[in-house]
Amino acid sequence: MHAAGVPFSEICRRLRLSRNTIACWLYKRRTAASKTDTRYPRCDHPRRKIDDARSYAYLLGQYLGDGHLLTTQRVPLLTVTCDVRHPGLIHEISHAMEACGARTVGYQERVGCMCVRAHWKHWPCLIPQHGPGVKHRRKIQLTDWQQEVVHGEPERFLRGLFHSDGSRFTNRVLRNGKHYAYPRYTFVNESTDIMLLCRSSLDQLGIAWRMARSNTLSVARREAVARLDRFIGPKW
Template identity: 40%
Template sequence: MEEHNPSIRARAVALMRQGVPNRIVAEQLNIPRGTVGWWRSEDRKARGETYEPPTDCPQCTGRRFDQAAYAYLLGLYLGDGHITSKRSQHHLSVFCNATQTGLVAAAEQAMRRVMPQASVRPRAKPGCVEVKSYTKHWTCMFPQHGPGKKHERPIVLEPWQQTIVDAHPWEFVRGLIHSDGCRFTNWTTRVVAGEKKRYEYPRYFFTNKSDDIRTLYTDTLDKLGVEWAHCTRHGNPYNISVARKASVALLDVHVGPKY
């Protein structure tokens, strides 16, 4: 690191203690931003000050936030999301099909609307895109975070989360289906007047191993007047089917196929 006159360092530290950002200090004194950052860090250590990055976490600051976006993001998180919260690494990840670019964009947008200050970055992986948002405060927004797989531990919404889901049920359902669900065309055959005919009809599936998450989904469908049924496969009740014409029509209006 280039040596600087002690008086320059003293001036820089004085400005930083007044709350002047590193970039402005570097520009005013014509020194590298990295040097300013190092001086700030050393000054904090000398004063025994622990640095806490600024945050716009709604739970920590009481800030109003986009609750509709949160309901959608909550659905994505419960389906294909997880939080990494370690000493040196904190981020929320939602995994999306790489071909569904609309879903990738929707996940990015929801993260930014809930916590605008946190950086968001999509990361391509084999067959999928991992949408990541970096801040330790996602654990505040998703208290369901914990060790182990979601289907191996209880998943219960906090009262404030349930209030948001009750206010924005379709966004929550859309997030769940966009993560662990799909819309596809089913078919069957019937004999009519001695002739076998093929009939096709649209259907929605939601598949999740967690009993609690499936119950959150079906309870919300009940409130919305959507008829559903268990579709047990190989003895596992992991699949929830919506096939009734009127209920499929409701989901088509508010959810639709992933794209």
């Protein structure tokens, strides 16, 4: 149809396919992009792009939990999914994206959640852990400069992790006929690599933890919970 002179929009209408699909077939844009990868520049020194290490450490923790980086578009898109019951987290993630370099932040509401989204050409440089498939089925390893940021801001990194895949709740138990209630934190993630990063930051701060299950980390000691309350606390 294209060779016969049929207009582009008419081809889409007849085939009932998206304009993007037709364009990829006709002009092989997707194949060219995957081979040359010239849609955005790669940073030789990504660390220099970070003006706010505290915001980056928090955003990295959020990405490792509930984030996704889409690089198949013209400009990469970073998305972090939040529960609509916690508007404070939505605001904090938005601020972190802007502080890291994104000019504008958008929102996409879905059933029970809000997706915080930002286009920026340097996201692949700042988040090299992105890749196809779910995170727990691929290797998650921080680069040297990311390790420096996380080591310098362990509290902010843990705040991002616990705000995404963690929770603070009151544990209630019955012991010897008496009821006891005490707060505790849990962090749940299927990736052993991400769990190791969480444990390393807790160890750096001297916060006691234990593994309740292979995918669940628990912080239950009174002094340890008090430490986390200083920089994490309940989701808001």
